Amino acid sequence: MDFKLQPSALQMTYHIPVLLKETLELLNPTKEGFWVDATAGGGGYSRNILEKITPGGKLIAIDRDEEAIEQCEKTLADFEGYSIFINDNFANIRSILNSMNIPGIKGIIFDLGVSSHQIDSPDRGFSYSKEGPLDMRMGRETALSAKDIINKLTESELVEIFSRYGQEHFSKRIASAIVKHRPLRTTKELSDIIAGSVPSRSRTDSMSRVFQAIRIKVNDEMSSLEKALPDAIESLEKGGRIAVISYHSLEDKITKNVFKKEATDCLCGPEVPSCVCGHKKKVRILTKKPVAPSDEETRANPRARSAKLRVAERI
Numbered sequence: 001m002d003f004k005l006q007p008s009a010l011q012m013t014y015h016i017p018v019l020l021k022e023t024l025e026l027l028n029p030t031k032e033g034f035w036v037d038a039t040a041g042g043g044g045y046s047r048n049i050l051e052k053i054t055p056g057g058k059l060i061a062i063d064r065d066e067e068a069i070e071q072c073e074k075t076l077a078d079f080e081g082y083s084i085f086i087n088d089n090f091a092n093i094r095s096i097l098n099s100m101n102i103p104g105i106k107g108i109i110f111d112l113g114v115s116s117h118q119i120d121s122p123d124r125g126f127s128y129s130k131e132g133p134l135d136m137r138m139g140r141e142t143a144l145s146a147k148d149i150i151n152k153l154t155e156s157e158l159v160e161i162f163s164r165y166g167q168e169h170f171s172k173r174i175a176s177a178i179v180k181h182r183p184l185r186t187t188k189e190l191s192d193i194i195a196g197s198v199p200s201r202s203r204t205d206s207m208s209r210v211f212q213a214i215r216i217k218v219n220d221e222m223s224s225l226e227k228a229l230p231d232a233i234e235s236l237e238k239g240g241r242i243a244v245i246s247y248h249s250l251e252d253k254i255t256k257n258v259f260k261k262e263a264t265d266c267l268c269g270p271e272v273p274s275c276v277c278g279h280k281k282k283v284r285i286l287t288k289k290p291v292a293p294s295d296e297e298t299r300a301n302p303r304a305r306s307a308k309l310r311v312a313e314r315i
């Protein structure tokens with residue numbers, strides 16, 4: 001292997017790419033065709049892919065966060081002519097490729113969730129430990145902010161969000177305290193309410209889980225992924241590969257199920273004697289089990305600890 005794996009210093013402070021070596025080995029970028037980084041973030045993956053595909057190949061870097069795309073355009077300026085930057089939701093992958101008359105792609109990577117830069121920027125409202133507005137929108141196209149969700153939904157809707165997307169054990173207590181103290185304006189107000197609603201040993205975990213749950217709801221993350229994965233597979237050329245790095249069990253479940261479905265010929269149940277659905281498999285799964293970061297990577301970058309990589313190849 002001769003991967004350089006050298007994001008620039010600016011990219012390293014913006015976001016340290018997770019499972020980079022493992023993903024690049026499986027994605028196997030070559031010097032031809034179109035490649036997509038669906039979650040460009042700080043451009044760490046984009047740079048490493050560009051180093052492998054140029055000259056010859058081109059990269060389309062997508063992020064729904066306008067600030068991330070502007071940043072990538074700057075840090076990847078040395079690859080001008082080989083990279084195209086798109087500020088959009090990856091759920092729109094088909095229309096993005098159609099609008100550029102790109103009939104097929106060689107590979108696509110989804111590195112899900114938020115970047116370290118987004119979490120570390122207090123004004124974005126993603127962090128429970130930094131005071132800022134209750135925002136949490138990854139992109140400006142998003143209709144509702146965290147403030148709307150927290151202040152407008154019913155108590156039972158909040159319980160459902162905290163339980164479903166955060167697997168939070170104290171969802172009911174937290175939702176009830178939020179409703180009593182509304183309206184809330186800042187991340188600090190929300191963190192204090194969560195901290196005051198749960199046993200002291202659970203404070204940090206509960207704050208982390210509830211903030212994550214609200215972020216997932218605000219950005220409708222699971223629906224975007226459910227829409228994007230089949231469309232991305234459909235866009236792959238024969239032999240093209242799709243890599244997905246998830247950080248949440250629901251994201252991994254969606255990925256696993258889409259890959260499994262698209263790797264199966266007939267989807268009729270066992271009660272149907274001969275196939276009536278006509279479904280034909282489109283991919284071969286390259287990761288029978290998800291790839292996890294090494295202990296060494298998790299020690300160096302704790303944000304990698306929940307990462308899981310799955311890769312499939314178009315047939």
Ligand SMILES: C[S@@+](CC[C@H](N)C(=O)[O-])C[C@H]1O[C@@H](n2cnc3c(N)ncnc32)[C@H](O)[C@@H]1O
Nearest residue numbers: 017039041042043044045063064065089090111
């Ligand atoms: C974990 S970071 C990616 C980091 C990147 N791989 C790197 O090496 O710097 C996730 C990025 O995906 C973006 N993102 C999340 N969901 C998205 C979606 N549905 N469409 C487009 N971008 C999305 C976020 O705004 C964030 O910048």
